[in-house]
Amino acid sequence: MRSAAVFVFVVAFLSSACNRSENQAEAATGGNAKVGRHLIYSYGCGSCHAIPGVAEAKGTLGPPLQGFAYRTYIAGSLQNTPENLFRWITKPQEVVAGSAMPDLGVSDRQARDIAAYLYTLQ
Numbered sequence: 001m002r003s004a005a006v007f008v009f010v011v012a013f014l015s016s017a018c019n020r021s022e023n024q025a026e027a028a029t030g031g032n033a034k035v036g037r038h039l040i041y042s043y044g045c046g047s048c049h050a051i052p053g054v055a056e057a058k059g060t061l062g063p064p065l066q067g068f069a070y071r072t073y074i075a076g077s078l079q080n081t082p083e084n085l086f087r088w089i090t091k092p093q094e095v096v097a098g099s100a101m102p103d104l105g106v107s108d109r110q111a112r113d114i115a116a117y118l119y120t121l122q
């Protein structure tokens with residue numbers, strides 16, 4: 001009986017911790033993290049990046065995006081803020097000309113959703 005109560009408590013705690021990081025990421029970006037995860041999959045970001053929670057995202061050409069919420073710089077050149085992340089995702093070639101990350105045609109709206117997902121990665 002008591003162990004069942006502990007189990008329920010642990011599950012409730014874990015799921016609220018999980019939602020909290022998603023809520024914070026969505027508040028900071030104005031995007032939808034679940035939609036973002038889907039977009040990351042459809043744009044094939046995972047062919048170059050290892051991204052937790054995204055199917056088949058095991059690429060090694062670009063840096064792994066695990067723990068992205070805590071990274072200080074984006075591509076070693078921009079402070080890691082939501083606005084800078086939108087800019088990087090939509091126009092990496094404008095930020096670092098000749099970067100191995102191509103402009104993929106991501107819209108501003110989609111960049112918000114993608115950023116929301118990346119900021120859930122702690």
Ligand code: HEC
Nearest residue numbers: 043044045048061062063073074075076096099100101114
């Ligand atoms: C063809 C390979 C390739 C694809 C596809 C690609 N990237 Fe990248 N990405 C890179 C490389 C290489 C870097 C490192 C650039 C640098 O440091 O100059 C990078 C850097 C990044 C960074 C900064 C990471 C850090 O720690 O500095 C983010 C965020 C990122 N990419 C997100 C994405 C997203 C989102 C997509 C899909 C919309 C995507 N990338 C698609 C190659 C790619």
